[in-house]
Amino acid sequence: MANIELKNVTKSFGKKKALNDISLQVHDKEFFVLFGPAGAGKTTILKTIAGIELPEKGLVKFDGEIVNLVEPAQRNVSMVFENYALYPHISAYDNIASPMRSPLYKKDEDYIKERVMKVAALMKIDHLMDRLPARMSNGQRQRVALGRCLVREPKVFLMDEPLAHLDAKLRHFMRAELKEMQANFNTTTIYVTHDYMEALSLGDRIAVINNGQIEQLGTGDEMYYTPVNEFVARLFGEPEINIIDAEFVLDGGNKGVRLLNQIKSFDIPEDVYDALAATGKTQFHIGLRAIDLNFSFERQSEHDIHGQVYSIEPIGNKAVLNVDVNDTILRTVSPPDLNAEMDSDIFVSVNMKNAMFFDAENHELVVRHNQSQYTKAVK
Amino acid sequence: MFSENQSLLSRLIQNLLLIIYSIFALFPLFWMALITFKSDLQMFNTTFFFTPTLDNYKAVLIGTDYIKTFIDNVIVSGGAVLVSVIAGVPAAYALARFNFKYKEDLAFTILSFKFAPEILVILPLFMIYQKLHLYDTYLGLIWVYQLITMPLLIWVVRGYFEDISVEVEQAAELDGYPWYSVFWKILLPLIKPGLVASALLAFIFAWNSFTFSLQLSGFNIQTVTVASLRYIASDTVHYGQMAVAATIAALPEVILALLIQKHLVRGLSFGAVKG
Known part of the structure; x- marks a missing residue:
């Protein structure tokens, strides 16, 4: 149970800046997710909080107290490492029991046994307790590592991709389990992932990390509906958001935006129009989620964009339908049993109410319809 | 079929x-x-059939101070390996874990002690030892034997440390163990095969060393390899007594090697953490 705060933390490895002036605050009992591509600096943030890596500049605070000079062991944190970091020479049972046998967190053997078996049952690894890590699959090792982390009651759980090596079914199960556990444990958790679904479903708040910097910090809804820039917009959602050039048209009767060399421009909501006009620019990027593009095989309205079926990728309960419009590929979703000939004609309509507009030069969000409605949801 | x-x-x-x-x-x-069971008389005119005698054993074990040289050899070789383990394991850890300037050059220099011929350095060493009064002392021999034992130990153990991921140590630290417990409970068991094998091999090399002990000792301290030469007299060679000396000298090595041959093969051929 602790507030964790990083203040202007900077850390380099050689010439590469791993963390560049990171400041963030994790509230007590919060499930905080660090999300971003590989090599962004997520793991380094965790290790800095754990005290394994020391920041060159900046402060690490637990409950307002500066802990920069506190040894990792004394910080009372519990961590799952991405490469499991199990002790290879002792059994799964002893691995999980290890924190409770250390001089610092010593417990008696009866208590240890009860705790270990409870965690093992939760992780569904009770049949592996006698095994050495070398004789387990990656998924099993990961669950042992997670068990070793959860067996204690630390100030904060630090989890570095703890579900990455589990098979899909188990991953979904464990995700729900973690969420449930977090609610019961009342412990602060900082969770690193590169899976946006994990980030959205688990995180009370999410920090998107890129190149050692925080791109955006907020709730999952904020990330999804009002990403601060195109980078964040692309990270959330499957299939990836469509980001294409849009030309802002001001002249009287035809006001709106023009996409993909279409003759007809699209009407846009009043608030969006005002925000775009206020910038004084005419070139923007428009971000359209796949679900905001509807398709039909016959022209429904004069605004429909004419294209050809490029490919269909079935992904279980839906399919990703790629449409080729003048060599630009638009991603949209279709029912999985859609029957369409390759290169056949198709018409795409756009739901402009959900479109996001980005600056064409610095790729930052300019506006979306009803923007204030999404951002005020911060708790 | x-x-x-x-x-x-x-x-x-x-x-x-x-x-x-x-x-x-x-x-x-x-x-x-x-x-060893042949008398000097029957040495050259018999092959397998002769009158066995224990005279050679008597002459060597009772008639000379062979037992003292044997003990000297144990002290010097054992001491050399002990010093190598105590100093070499931390050195190997540092070379495996920390990044510092000229790290690889340092590691190579340590290794190069091993492949420089002993005869190359023996004369300057002899003169330095005379000046420092290290000549013919246990300390002197143990010190110079580091050239034989230390590089081997450092290079084998370093490989073992490199195979252990840093995160394992970090995890142990977070579990609440102080650094010395991390070393005893986590690292030591993992490097044990390599440590045992390289220490044994170092002991054998030190035990067999001839040049250093011939040149840098001889009066107070004598090792078995040098002592075996005493049975060459000016008029005759006592092959029987020499064979006794050599046989007894070889015994500890054979016994040690048999005891830990399992570790020896595994320790020098595999890394610490598999899979």
């Missing part, structure tokens, strides 16, 4: 070859052991 016959045949040939090889390998040892 046919295949079974064939495998029987191939097994037969395999065993035959192994028997031939073991005779080839063991015969010198057998010959040496045989000679």
